[in-house]
Amino acid sequence: MPLRLEVSVGDHVESYATRVEEIGAATISVLVPMARMRSRRLSTGTLVHAEYIFRNRRCRFVTEVAGHSADGLHELLHLPPDIDTLERRQHFRLQTALRPHSLFRLVVGPDDTPAEDASLEDCTIVDLSEGGICLSSRVLLQDGERLGIVLPLPGVGEINARLRVLSVDEPQRGKLNRRAHCIFTDIRLSDRDRIARYLMRRQLEMRRRGQL
Numbered sequence: 001m002p003l004r005l006e007v008s009v010g011d012h013v014e015s016y017a018t019r020v021e022e023i024g025a026a027t028i029s030v031l032v033p034m035a036r037m038r039s040r041r042l043s044t045g046t047l048v049h050a051e052y053i054f055r056n057r058r059c060r061f062v063t064e065v066a067g068h069s070a071d072g073l074h075e076l077l078h079l080p081p082d083i084d085t086l087e088r089r090q091h092f093r094l095q096t097a098l099r100p101h102s103l104f105r106l107v108v109g110p111d112d113t114p115a116e117d118a119s120l121e122d123c124t125i126v127d128l129s130e131g132g133i134c135l136s137s138r139v140l141l142q143d144g145e146r147l148g149i150v151l152p153l154p155g156v157g158e159i160n161a162r163l164r165v166l167s168v169d170e171p172q173r174g175k176l177n178r179r180a181h182c183i184f185t186d187i188r189l190s191d192r193d194r195i196a197r198y199l200m201r202r203q204l205e206m207r208r209r210g211q212l
Contacts, residue, residue: 132183162186
């Protein structure tokens with residue numbers, strides 16, 4: 001079974017590809033990971049974020065390197081106490097401070113007319129998951145409104161998606177911005193994968209800094 005590993009190395013995150021060879025009582029045996037066609041042996045105790053696909057479900061777990069096989073062909077990972085899937089944990093949400101390249105209202109029906117402020121400026125994405133975003137803005141948005149977004153994710157690329165506003169929170173006392181909770185209604189699988197990679201990298205960085 002193919003397995004993707006992400007490991008914090010210095011001030012950045014590296015992604016490796018490997019394959020599960022055997023699952024024992026306490027460890028998982030995987031081939032020595034590869035990156036850019038070169039093997040990358042991991043030190044015992046290295047914290048690893050792992051991800052694989054099983055029956056069209058994305059499965060993730062966090063573990064540590066337990067050691068190496070006697071022949072040097074395999075890395076041994078501690079068997080994780082828990083594995084998250086999209087069935088059990090819908091979408092991990094992460095607080096962010098991302099600025100979209102563009103965010104705009106959509107015309108989706110013959111009775112709709114473009115708003116004068118169809119392009120929404122001065123907006124910040126304060127919460128991100130594979131399922132949607134939370135948008136902070138002074139612009140008044142309505143429940144059910146359709147939006148388009150082009151959002152750069154540092155280190156993994158740019159996503160281009162469509163959103164629907166689920167609900168809008170009015171500004172808290174002393175604040176000016178509203179918060180609009182939105183779900184993705186049209187997003188490519190490759191863009192959803194970019195979000196997953198970005199979230200995993202941010203989690204690794206935050207764990208390394210003691211923020212999680």
